[in-house]
Structure formats: C-alpha cells, structure tokens
Amino acid sequence: MSSLLKxxxxxxxxxxxxxxxxxxxxxDNTKKKSLEILKSISNYADICELGFPHNTxxxxxxxxxxxxxxxxxxxxxxxxxxxxxxxxKKSKKNTPIILMGYYNMIFQYNENKFLDKCKKxxxxxxxVVDLPYPENKSFASRCKKNGVNFIQLVSPTTSQIRLKKIIxxxxxxxxxxxxLSTTGGKLKVSPKKILERYNKIKNQDKSKNVVIGFxxxxxxxxxxxxxxxxxxxxxxxxxxxxxxxxxxNAVTNVTNIVKRLRNKIQ
Amino acid sequence: MKxxxxxxxxxxxxxxxxxxxxxxxSFIPETLKKPVEDLTNEFKRLRNNKEFLKKRDxxxxxxxxxxxxxxxxxxxxxxxxxxxxxxxxxSEANGGAHKIYNATVHALICKAMGKKYIVGDTxxxxxxxxxxxxxxxxxxxxxxFMGAKDIKRQKPNCDAMRKNGAEIVPVYSGSQTxxxxxxxxxxxxxxxxxxxxxCVGSTVGPNIFVKICGWSTAQISRELRTxxxxxxxxxPNKIKLINCVGGGSSAYGFWSEFIDFxxxxxxxxxxxxGGPKKSKLHAAPLSRNAKVGILHGAASYVCQNNEGQIxxxxxxxxxxxxxGVSPIHCFLKDTKRARYTYATDEDALNAHVxxxxxxxxxxxxxxxxxxxEAIKIAPKLSKDTIIIVNSCGDAKKDRxxxxxxxGKH
Numbered sequence: 165m166s167s168l169l170k171x172x173x174x175x176x177x178x179x180x181x182x183x184x185x186x187x188x189x190x191x192d193n194t195k196k197k198s199l200e201i202l203k204s205i206s207n208y209a210d211i212c213e214l215g216f217p218h219n220t221x222x223x224x225x226x227x228x229x230x231x232x233x234x235x236x237x238x239x240x241x242x243x244x245x246x247x248x249x250x251x252x253k254k255s256k257k258n259t260p261i262i263l264m265g266y267y268n269m270i271f272q273y274n275e276n277k278f279l280d281k282c283k284k285x286x287x288x289x290x291x292v293v294d295l296p297y298p299e300n301k302s303f304a305s306r307c308k309k310n311g312v313n314f315i316q317l318v319s320p321t322t323s324q325i326r327l328k329k330i331i332x333x334x335x336x337x338x339x340x341x342x343x344l345s346t347t348g349g350k351l352k353v354s355p356k357k358i359l360e361r362y363n364k365i366k367n368q369d370k371s372k373n374v375v376i377g378f379x380x381x382x383x384x385x386x387x388x389x390x391x392x393x394x395x396x397x398x399x400x401x402x403x404x405x406x407x408x409x410x411x412x413n414a415v416t417n418v419t420n421i422v423k424r425l426r427n428k429i430q
Numbered sequence: 431m432k433x434x435x436x437x438x439x440x441x442x443x444x445x446x447x448x449x450x451x452x453x454x455x456s457f458i459p460e461t462l463k464k465p466v467e468d469l470t471n472e473f474k475r476l477r478n479n480k481e482f483l484k485k486r487d488x489x490x491x492x493x494x495x496x497x498x499x500x501x502x503x504x505x506x507x508x509x510x511x512x513x514x515x516x517x518x519x520x521s522e523a524n525g526g527a528h529k530i531y532n533a534t535v536h537a538l539i540c541k542a543m544g545k546k547y548i549v550g551d552t553x554x555x556x557x558x559x560x561x562x563x564x565x566x567x568x569x570x571x572x573x574x575f576m577g578a579k580d581i582k583r584q585k586p587n588c589d590a591m592r593k594n595g596a597e598i599v600p601v602y603s604g605s606q607t608x609x610x611x612x613x614x615x616x617x618x619x620x621x622x623x624x625x626x627x628x629c630v631g632s633t634v635g636p637n638i639f640v641k642i643c644g645w646s647t648a649q650i651s652r653e654l655r656t657x658x659x660x661x662x663x664x665x666p667n668k669i670k671l672i673n674c675v676g677g678g679s680s681a682y683g684f685w686s687e688f689i690d691f692x693x694x695x696x697x698x699x700x701x702x703x704g705g706p707k708k709s710k711l712h713a714a715p716l717s718r719n720a721k722v723g724i725l726h727g728a729a730s731y732v733c734q735n736n737e738g739q740i741x742x743x744x745x746x747x748x749x750x751x752x753x754g755v756s757p758i759h760c761f762l763k764d765t766k767r768a769r770y771t772y773a774t775d776e777d778a779l780n781a782h783v784x785x786x787x788x789x790x791x792x793x794x795x796x797x798x799x800x801x802x803e804a805i806k807i808a809p810k811l812s813k814d815t816i817i818i819v820n821s822c823g824d825a826k827k828d829r830x831x832x833x834x835x836x837g838k839h
Contacts, residue, residue, distance in 0.1 A: 219604060220725060220740045222616045223459040229603055242737055267457055268724040272738035294457040294727065299446065321464035321623065344461055345621045 168260040168288050169313055170336045172210045173373040173392055181429045182389050183210040185375055186422055187264065187397030189231040190214050190248050191240025192404055197414060198235070199248050201404070204419045206259045208426040212252070213291070213395065216245050216265035223293050225348030227398035230405055242273050243281075250285040262289035262315065275303060279310045289313035291339060297330045308335055315339050318365055320353075331368040339395070340365055342378045342388075348398030351379035355387035362391055382424055389429045396425055433765050435690050439682070439758050440644040447637030448729070450764055453757035456636040457727045462616075465623040470638045472543055477645065485538060490649055493567065494530050497653040498522040500661065500818075505788040506805075513670075513811035515804055516818045517791060518654055520680065525560045526824040527794070528647055528680040529631065533560035535646040536629035537568045543627060549573045550629040551615040553580055553608030553676070554749030554796065555587025555827055557631030562596035572596040575615040577607040580748045587827045605742045608676075608752045612726050632677025633756035636727035640756060647683025650820065655687045667695055668815040670807075673822070674799040675700040675716065675770065676749050678756035680822040685768070693767060700759060701799045703745035704772035711744035715755050716763050716770040725754040731763075746775035746831060747795035749823065773802035779835055781805055782825065794823035795831065 166174075176183035186209040192198050198214075206212055217232035217240060224232070249261050263282065270278045270292065282290065290312055292300065297316055304314035316334040318327060319341040331338065340362055343353045358376060365374050376388055377395030388394055403421050407414035431450040434442050439449075447455045458466060476482040490496045499522060503515045520528045533550070540548045548570045552558030558574035565572035574591055578600045581588055591598055599618075604610040612630070619628040630639035633647075658665055671688060673681035681700050688696045702714035712718060715731035723732035725740060733741040733753035745751040762768035773781070778795055781802035785791055793801060800819045808817055825832065 218739065220609065220613050222613050222726065223461075223620055225617070233603070236739060266724075266738075268732075268734070269738040271724060272721070272734070272736065293459055294724070296456075296458060296460050296463055299455070299457070317460040319459075319461040319463075321461050323464060326463070341461060344624060346617045349621060 167313060167336050168258065169211065170373070172260050176210055176393070182391050183375070183393035184422070184426050184429065185209065185211045185213055185393050185395040186400055187213040187215060187395060188400055189217050189228065189235050190245040191217065191235030191238060192231040192401070193234050193408055194238055195240065195244050195248060199251055200415050201418050202248070202252050203255060204415050205422040206256050208419070208422045211260045211262060211393070213262045213264050213397070214245065214249060216242065216263055216269055218266040218269060221266060223346055225346040225398060227348040227401040227405070231401040242269060246281045246285045249287050253286040260288035262291060263287050264291040265293065267292050267295045275306070279306060279312060282312050283310050287312060289315050289337065291315045291317070297326070297333065301333065304333065313337060317341060320344060320361060327365065328368060331365065331372060334372055337373045337375060338365065340374055340376050342376050342380070345378055347378055349379050351384050355384070358388060359390055382421070382428065385425055386428045394429065431761070431764050433689065433767055439686060439689055439761070440641045443637060449757050449761040452722065453730055453760040454637050454640060454728050457724050457729070458636050459620055461620050462623060466636055466638055468543070472539060473638060473642055476539065476542060482538070482542070486535065489534050489538070490531070494524045494534060495522065496649060497657065500654060500657040503789050503791070506785060507808070509788055510805060510808045512809040512813070513815035513817045514813065515808055516816060517821045518650065518684065518818055519791065520650055520820055520822040521793070521824040525556070525563055526826065527556040527560070528650060528683060528822045529556040529560040530563070531646040531649055531683065532631070532643045532679060533557065533564040533629065535642060536561070536627065537564035537570060539642070540570055540627035541568055545625060545627040547571045547573070547622070547626040548629060549575065549615055549618055549626055551575045551608065551611040551631050553577070553611065553631070553751055554747065554794070554823070555580065555584035555591070556749065556823060558596070558598070559587045559590045561629055562591040562594035565596060566594045573599055573618070575599045575601055575611045575618065577601050577605070577611045579606040580608065580611070583831060584748055584827050586829055607743070608748065609740060609743070616726065632679040633682050633758060634677040634726060634728060634754060640728065640758060643679050644682045644686065644758065647679050648686040650680070650683040651685060651687035654684070654818070666816050668812070669696045670699055670815065670817045671696060672699045672701065672800045672804050672817060673820045674750060674796045675702050675755060675759060676713065676752050676796065678759040680820055682756065682758055684820040689767060698762065698768035699803060700768055700770040701803045702770060702772040703747055703750035703799060704774040704777070705744045706746070707774045707776050709744055711742055712772065713743035713745045713751050713753060714772040715753065716759060717772045728757050730754050730757045730760045746778060747799065749796040750799065771803060773799040777802040782832070783836065791821060792825045793821045794825040795828050796823050797821045
C-alpha cells in the first residue's frame with residue numbers, strides 16, 4: 165500500500181508542481197488556534213509538518229524559537245500535540261502530517277509509547293532533528309514497521325559515502341537542508357547551486373521524494389520549484405508572531421501566506 | 431557498568447561515543463556530522479603527534495604557567511581540627527582558572543585545522559575570557575556567546591573578553607544563562623561550520639568535545655601526582671579530592687590520574703550547585719537524582735520535567751548554573767567511583783568567607799562549593815587524612831556578587 169506521503173507527491177507531480185510543505189509549531193499560540201491554523205492552511209498545503217516545541221533547540225533560528233517558547237509557555241504537552249494531530253486527521257484524513265522535533269522529548273515519553281501514539285493519531289511521518297544517521301537506524305526501522313515514515317535529513321556537509329547510505333536506508337521522503345544554517349536563515353546559497361546538489365541526491369534513487377527546506381520564503385520559493393517538495397516554516401511562524409503583535413487574526417493571515425506560496429509554484 | 435583500568439576515562443566509550451553504554455554520544459543535526467567527524471579525526475591525529483604534544487607542553491608551561499602550586503591550608507586545618515586541608519591552586523594559571531587549558535588546546539587545534547574563526551560559550555565568563563586570550567595569542571577571530579543574565583553578573587570577565595578583542599554575543603532566549611549560551615553557540619556553528627571552529631567550554635556536548643576538554647584539563651592531576659610524591663614521598667593512604675561540578679571539566683582534570691586508585695585510598699567527591707537554600711531550583715543533576723536526558727548533543731543526567739523540557743536552574747555561581755553535566759561524571763557516579771553531593775548558595779558564601787579569613791586564598795564562588803564540603807567533613811576525619819580542594823577559579827570576577835551578598839570587599 166502506498167503511503168499518504170507518497171500519494172501527496174504523486175498528486176503534486178500530476179499538477180506539474182512541487183508539493184508544498186508547511187511547518188507550524190503545535191500549540192502556537194494555543195492548542196485550539198494551532199489546530200485551526202493547521203486545518204485552514206491544509207487547503208493549500210500538500211503536507212503539514214507539526215513541530216513539537218522544545219525549550220533547548222540547537223538547530224532552530226529565532227522565529228521558530230519564539231513560536232516554541234510561546235507554545236510551551238501556554239502549557240502545551242506531548243499528549244496535546246497528539247490530540248491536535250488526531251483532530252486534524254478527523255477532518256483532513258488525506259493530508260499527511262509529519263511531527264518534527266528533538267529527540268529528548270521522544271526519549272522521555274518512551275520511544276515505543278511515542279510510536280504507538282503516532283500510529284493511533286494517524287501521524288504519517290517523523291523528523292527528529294538531533295538523531296542523525298546511523299544513530300537513528302534502529303528507531304527508523306521501528307517507525308517503518310509501525311507505518312510511520314522516518315524522514316532522513318541530508319545537508320550540504322553530508323559526504324558522498326554517507327549520502328549513499330542514508331538514501332538507501334531512507335523511506336518515502338528525504339529532507340535536504342539547503343544551506344549551512346539554522347531554520348529561518350536568509351538564503352545564502354544560489355538556487356542554482358542548491359538545485360545542483362538536489363539533483364545529486366535525486367540521482368541516487370529517483371523513487372525517493374526529496375524536499376528542500378531552510379531559507380524558503382515567498383521571495384525564494386519560485387526559484388526552487390523543480391524540487392519534489394518545498395518546506396516553508398519560519399516565514400509562517402513569523403506571520404503568527406506578527407499577527408499576535410498586531411492583534412490580527414492569525415488564521416486568516418497565515419492562510420493567505422500559504423495561498424500565495426502555493427500560487428507561486430503553480 | 432564497569433570502569434577499565436589503565437585506559438583514560440575519556441577513551442572508555444563505545445563506538446557510538448557512549449560511556450557505560452548510555453552516557454554521551456553525539457545527538458547532533460546532520461549538518462554537524464561532517465565537522466564533528468573532521469574534528470574527531472584531527473584530534474586523534476594530533477594527540478599522537480609528538481610535535482603537537484611538544485607545542486602543548488610548551489604553552490602549558492610558558493603561557494599558562496604550569497605547574498600551579500599545591501599548598502597546605504595550615505590555618506584552616508588548625509581551625510577546623512581533623513583532616514589536613516590542602517589546595518591545588520589552579521587559579522594561579524594564566525587568566526585565573528582552569529578554563530585556560532581547554533581554551534589553549536582548542537586554539538591550537540583550530541590553527542592546525544586551518545580555521546581562522548573560533549567561537550565558544552561561557553557561563554561565569556572564564557571559558558570566554560580564556561578563549562579570547564588564547565584567540566588573541568594565536569591570532570584567531572573570536573566570538574563568545576553568553577547569557578544576558580551572566581553578562582550582568584560577571585562584568586569583570588566581560589571587560590577582559592572585550593579587551594582581548596573578542597565579540598560578546600548576548601543571548602536573550604530562555605533563562606539567559608549558560609544553557610542558552612551553549613545552544614546559541616551550537617546554532618552559530620551549524621550556520622558557520624565551514625570556516626569556524628567551536629570550543630565547548632566544559633566536558634559536555636557531543637562526545638568529541640568531552641574528550642578534548644578532558645584531555646586538556648588532565649594536566650591538573652598530572653601535576654598533582656608529581657607534587658604529592660614530592661611532598662609525601664609517596665601517594666598517601668587517605669586522600670579525598672574535592673572539586674565543584676558544573677559541566678565537570680575541572681573535576682575531571684583534577685581526578686583523571688587518580689581514577690584507577692582504590693576509592694578507599696583516594697575518594698573523589700564532586701560538589702554541585704544546590705542553589706539558594708529555600709529555592710526549588712538547583713543545578714545539581716547528579717546529587718539530586720535527575721533523570722537521564724539529552725542536552726546539547728549528549729545523554730547525561732539532566733534537570734528536566736517529565737516532558738523532556740530542560741528546567742531553569744538557579745545558582746549564585748554562574749559557572750555551575752547548568753542543568754546538565756558531563757557524561758563522564760554520570761559514568762563515575764553510576765560505577766560508584768565518585769561520590770556527588772551539593773552545597774547551597776549560602777554554604778558556598780560561608781565557605782568563601784571562612785577560607786579568605788584564614789588563608790591567603792581567594793576562591794571564586796565555584797570552588798567555594800567544594801570548600802563548603804571540605805569544611806563540613808574535615809572535623810570528622812583523622813589527622814592523617816589529606817583533603818585536597820581544587821581551587822580552580824579566582825574570585826575577582828565575583829566582586830559585584832560578593833559585595834552585594836556580604837556587604838564588603
């Protein structure tokens with residue numbers, strides 16, 4: 165059986181465009197609000213990443229940090245995150261959802277219990293920022309057994325030998341980090357260069373869906389539209405912060421951004 | 431879980447980098463895999479390279495000023511009765527604390543790797559001050575990440591860093607202390623690892639940083655071993671080595687040569703920061719039974735909640751104000767080779783007052799935690815027991831805090 169993730173990429177390809185992936189932080193700024201945002205943006209996004217916020221993130225830039233601290237301050241718990249995912253899936257059963265976060269939270273929750281919850285909440289995939297290959301091998305294979313895609317990350321510093329091994333062990337989707345940066349950095353590498361590297365990864369195994377993330381905004385998204393998928397995170401989190409600051413409706417504002425992003429890659 | 435004899439503790443990890451199968455490792459983002467691997471290979475090469483060792487020894491002697499002295503605290507011992515109290519005055523090292531060993535070695539590695547930029551984290555400001563000194567000495571551009579709260583409370587060290595030409599990057603996220611400084615420093619390295627070397631200020635972080643730091647501070651115990659033989663003709667039969675533990679770099683350095691000894695002969699005592707007397711916050715993951723968690727790329731005992739969020743910590747001593755601890759200390763705890771306890775802010779202040787009253791020694795608030803334990807146990811011990819405290823930092827940097835809390839100085 166083909167995974168929902170795979171299907172999402174196939175559907176986008178049919179329309180001759182990359183899949184659009186969004187990232188928001190669970191519980192930002194409240195449980196209810198983040199669910200509303202998720203439901204609304206999924207009208208334009210193909211795959212939704214939902215971050216589980218950690219207070220010591222070592223790879224996130226300012227925007228996502230702000231969102232994460234805000235969510236934690238408002239009392240978000242791991243079980244709430246699963247209930248957001250579950251509720252989302254009730255109304256959007258065909259939109260894949262990926263949880264993304266740091267390993268300590270999975271470790272404290274217990275790996276098996278976490279996976280069990282993922283399954284029950286119909287979570288489609290998992291990205292663990294600080295559990296690299298090959299340390300993630302055993303957990304990744306357990307994810308697969310439970311029908312959860314473990315998404316491997318690849319970066320500009322990944323060596324050729326590592327790349328081969330990572331791709332071989334990856335599931336349906338691979339995440340390429342566009343540049344040396346935390347999330348939300350300014351795109352400091354030319355799109356041409358990024359796509360060159362992207363093609364190198366793609367050439368390892370054409371059946372894997374490779375998405376590009378980090379530094380993607382309304383300004384840069386069009387230049388990378390040859391990829392299988394593109395992830396936008398910080399730009400969305402920034403919009404949530406702005407909306408809160410201006411006492412505007414975050415759901416509408418964020419949805420508008422995602423709509424515009426989608427139009428740019430149409 | 432078992433310690434090996436004849437193998438330095440920093441090398442007693444498995445292939446994945448875990449001590450005792452569960453502490454340490456390298457929980458890092460993919461981007462850092464390559465730079466960490468490069469650093470690992472380079473360190474492996476350098477530590478076996480005669481030329482490099484010669485260079486290290488040269489700078490340890492002529493730049494850092496080793497050996498630091500080993501003295502008996504005659505007045506304090508007489509006042510307390512019981513055991514003899516001695517001090518290894520590591521604060522005599524250039525810059526005023528043990529952090530200079532790690533900083534110097536990192537600067538040498540940075541040079542060897544052909545990188546021009548070096549970045550580091552700091553809590554009390556010593557790691558930052560020393561890195562800025564070493565950077566200046568070896569012609570490297572230096573950035574120091576420091577929590578905004580720590581910048582305020584450790585001003586003398588900040589002044590020194592700026593004087594050495596380093597840029598201090600204030601960190602406003604989270605609790606604005608060491609934990610956030612380390613996170614921000616790692617984030618900076620993720621973005622700049624192609625031309626920048628990172629120095630982690632203690633025996634914490636991904637496996638390789640624990641090793642480099644421990645390898646550097648081990649100089650302290652090499653000196654002490656020689657000094658003990660000179661002073662007592664042989665290694666005495668009843669020794670207690672007391673050291674404060676934040677990340678644990680000075681404690682490991684103070685103990686490394688003595689880990690193979692029977693603990694009945696040489697007891698190792700680590701003293702963590704218990705925080706203010708009535709506060710629930712502390713920075714004592716080992717002695718107050720925190721759970722194992724992952725922080726800054728390594729598994730260790732970590733002050734955290736059930737959800738895996740890292741707790742705020744509180745301590746009068748910025749250098750010990752850290753929710754995690756070195757994986758090698760977790761290993762020493764679980765193998766029962768070392769014993770860990772804590773001292774409160776008040777205990778440390780009292781110890782500082784007592785030591786400065788009786789001796790010509792001015793220990794900073796960090797080693798004052800270790801002195802608090804020495805003062806507590808010395809009266810109950812026999813006269814032939816040798817307590818040695820690592821006085822690993824000088825209190826000049828604590829000027830403002832001491833003035834505020836003690837109303838003098």
